[in-house]
Amino acid sequence: xxxxxxxxxxxxxxxxxxxxxxxxxxxxxxxxxxxxxxxxxxxxxxxxxxxxxxxxxxxxxxxxxxxxxxxxxxxxxxxxxxxxxxxxxxxxxxxxxxxxxxxxxxxxxxxxxxxxxxxxxxxxxxxxxxxxxxxxxxxxxxxxxxxxxxxxxxxxxxxxxxxxxxxxxxxxxxxxxxxxxxxxxxxxxxxxxxxxxxxxxxxxxxxxxxxxxxxxxxxxxxxxxxxxxxxxxxxxxxxxxxxxxxxxxxxxxxxxxxxxxxxxxxxxxxxxxxxxxxxxxxxxxxxxxxxxxxxxxxxxxxxxxxxxxxxxxxxxxxxxxxxxxxxxxxxxxx
Amino acid sequence: xxxxxxxxxxxxxxxxxxxxxxxxxxxxxxxxxxxxxxxxxxxxxxxxxxxxxxxxxxxxxxxxxxxxxxxxxxxxxxxxxxxxxxxxxxxxxxxxxxxxxxxxxxxxxxxxxxxxxxxxxxxxxxxxxxxxxxxxxxxxxxxxxxxxxxxxxxxxxxxxxxxxxxxxxxxxxxxxxxxxxxxxxxxxxxxxxxxxxxxxxxxxxxxxxxxxxxxxxxxxxxxxxxxxxxxxxxxxxxxxxxxxxxxxxxxxxxxxxxxxxxxxxxxxxxxxxxxxxxxxxxxxxxxxxxxxxxxxxxxxxxxxxxxxxxxxxxxxxxxxxxxxxxxxxxxxxx
Numbered sequence: 001x002x003x004x005x006x007x008x009x010x011x012x013x014x015x016x017x018x019x020x021x022x023x024x025x026x027x028x029x030x031x032x033x034x035x036x037x038x039x040x041x042x043x044x045x046x047x048x049x050x051x052x053x054x055x056x057x058x059x060x061x062x063x064x065x066x067x068x069x070x071x072x073x074x075x076x077x078x079x080x081x082x083x084x085x086x087x088x089x090x091x092x093x094x095x096x097x098x099x100x101x102x103x104x105x106x107x108x109x110x111x112x113x114x115x116x117x118x119x120x121x122x123x124x125x126x127x128x129x130x131x132x133x134x135x136x137x138x139x140x141x142x143x144x145x146x147x148x149x150x151x152x153x154x155x156x157x158x159x160x161x162x163x164x165x166x167x168x169x170x171x172x173x174x175x176x177x178x179x180x181x182x183x184x185x186x187x188x189x190x191x192x193x194x195x196x197x198x199x200x201x202x203x204x205x206x207x208x209x210x211x212x213x214x215x216x217x218x219x220x221x222x223x224x225x226x227x228x229x230x231x232x233x234x235x236x237x238x239x240x241x242x243x244x245x246x247x248x249x250x251x252x253x254x255x256x257x258x259x260x261x262x263x264x265x266x267x268x269x270x271x272x273x274x275x276x277x278x279x280x281x282x283x284x285x286x287x288x289x290x291x292x293x294x295x296x297x298x299x300x301x302x303x304x305x306x307x308x309x310x311x312x313x314x315x316x317x318x319x320x321x322x323x324x325x326x327x328x329x330x331x332x333x334x
Numbered sequence: 335x336x337x338x339x340x341x342x343x344x345x346x347x348x349x350x351x352x353x354x355x356x357x358x359x360x361x362x363x364x365x366x367x368x369x370x371x372x373x374x375x376x377x378x379x380x381x382x383x384x385x386x387x388x389x390x391x392x393x394x395x396x397x398x399x400x401x402x403x404x405x406x407x408x409x410x411x412x413x414x415x416x417x418x419x420x421x422x423x424x425x426x427x428x429x430x431x432x433x434x435x436x437x438x439x440x441x442x443x444x445x446x447x448x449x450x451x452x453x454x455x456x457x458x459x460x461x462x463x464x465x466x467x468x469x470x471x472x473x474x475x476x477x478x479x480x481x482x483x484x485x486x487x488x489x490x491x492x493x494x495x496x497x498x499x500x501x502x503x504x505x506x507x508x509x510x511x512x513x514x515x516x517x518x519x520x521x522x523x524x525x526x527x528x529x530x531x532x533x534x535x536x537x538x539x540x541x542x543x544x545x546x547x548x549x550x551x552x553x554x555x556x557x558x559x560x561x562x563x564x565x566x567x568x569x570x571x572x573x574x575x576x577x578x579x580x581x582x583x584x585x586x587x588x589x590x591x592x593x594x595x596x597x598x599x600x601x602x603x604x605x606x607x608x609x610x611x612x613x614x615x616x617x618x619x620x621x622x623x624x625x626x627x628x629x630x631x632x633x634x635x636x637x638x639x640x641x642x643x644x645x646x647x648x649x650x651x652x653x654x655x656x657x658x659x660x661x662x663x664x665x666x667x668x
Contacts, residue, residue, distance in 0.1 A: 152642025308486025
């Protein structure tokens with residue numbers, strides 16, 4: 001058994017690597033519904049064109065690159081987990097502290113086409129999706145500067161999505177997100193000790209090590225992190241110190257789109273159609289955290305199911321070694 | 335929208351309650367393979383009698399209550415995430431700290447019968463399973479006192495199990511589990527401030543509140559916690575201050591078995607066959623933590639899929655209100 005335990009220095013979390021686990025017998029062979037089998041248009045889909053009566057009023061829209069019509073649309077989530085008016089009682093009583101569920105929960109519809117995955121988009125269209133993320137970050141920041149927005153995308157049922165139509169979500173909460181705080185505090189401490197950005201230095205260390213790096217566009221780096229929390233977790237991160245995704249220019253976004261699409265395509269060649277989460281972090285540095293904030297995009301394929309051990313301990317178990325995952329991705333193995 | 339945000343005072347974690355989420359449309363209707371359809375015996379199952387050549391040497395066994403043969407068996411996991419000899423290099427280098435994967439990973443086979451769920455067992459048999467947990471705790475403690483053992487059970491593919499045959503797992507790790515530490519530190523701080531056990535006081539507060547309590551056997555309490563991290567999360571906890579599950583007597587375990595089976599049966603009437611994790615915490619108080627350690631058994635039905643938001647923030651989203659879940663369980667609704 002060639003496993004080991006590795007620490008993610010951006011969080012302090014230990015991750016158990018157990019490469020032999022993949023050989024276990026299983027009574028429950030998995031399977032992934034392929035979105036490519038779905039039609040271009042679904043008359044029952046609330047995000048498809050023509051079904052605007054099923055969605056809340058549109059907040060923003062970008063035009064399509066090829067002709068009339070829209071490409072991306074921003075709408076409030078019809079089934080929000082947080083809402084601007086903040087229902088709930090918010091009484092704090094002894095053992096039972098509570099807060100109103102104030103916040104925002106928006107959907108970014110990424111295409112009028114029902115069955116289009118990010119990896120199937122033309123680069124300008126994929127770039128337009130990422131620009132919509134950026135523009136929405138800016139809008140939320142100016143409208144509700146005290147909320148902490150999180151941008152994420154759930155692709156496939158294994159990643160927690162309920163709708164196939166391609167979309168990203170933006171949730172801006174008033175409660176402190178413990179993992180974001182932990183990452184920020186880790187980077188802050190590192191900065192106070194060394195006057196250097198943890199992510200700049202980590203990126204340099206990953207590139208010096210070389211065994212986990214992946215091809216990326218100009219000004220960007222991509223790698224499977226040393227302590228990846230699951231199989232094929234991949235980071236895309238700017239090479240220079242870039243605190244704030246909201247400042248990203250159009251050319252940089254086009255290169256990001258190219259790198260993202262290339263990695264998604266390589267993953268698909270290895271994994272087939274797969275469920276994944278896409279997370280942009282940190283979405284929103286405060287002015288004092290700019291010296292140690294460094295945005296990055298994480299692709300988190302959902303190939304394993306967290307079990308009782310992970311729930312109880314908070315220790316992820318990864319059956320794949322990052323060096324082997326990176327090697328397969330570099331070779332573009334199918 | 336009647337949602338709100340609640341804090342779990344045993345961890346400090348905020349949980350978002352979003353009752354409207356259950357009404358979302360879905361392109362991916364879920365389904366659960368029913369274990370009741372499987373046969374009593376599977377010739378390919380490594381845990382079925384007669385297939386002992388497929389498993390590592392047996393560590394312990396308890397006899398069956400009805401006649402010759404065994405009921406529970408303890409074996410090393412053939413595909414362990416940690417191993418006693420601790421492979422791995424364990425060099426700590428700058429950005430890439432690592433440790434050998436030293437520890438133990440055992441399986442407790444709960445019955446010779448391939449298709450028997452806990453809720454289908456006779457009470458003495460279910461009690462024998464829980465006694466095996468206790469006895470294994472004692473054995474691990476005396477053999478490897480520095481490891482932190484975690485006892486958990488994954489039922490169904492949605493809970494991360496790969497094998498149908500009923501079994502519990504025990505993992506004893508040398509790395510600090512962040513969630514266990516956080517819970518212990520929270521209880522320690524509470525004790526230092528009030529000279530009282532957080533869990534004793536929380537239990538009293540839940541019973542005074544009444545809206546989330548469930549029927550339980552003598553000396554035990556059961557409830558859906560105020561800040562349940564998911565639908566129908568249920569706690570079973572001794573009424574008196576009981577720091578250590580290893581000290582539990584046979585009569586108490588029989589009552590625990592009765593309460594556990596009754597709750598699982600009620601859950602099944604509402605949910606059908608469902609995936610769940612069962613976790614015993616804390617499994618192992620140190621001598622100095624006995625005043626504020628209080629064992630409890632948690633049933634965690636896996637009815638939702640964590641998505642990008644939960645991954646990134648560490649904030650669970652629960653689409654059910656605990657009071658409503660508890661009401662349904664009390665009424666025994668089908």
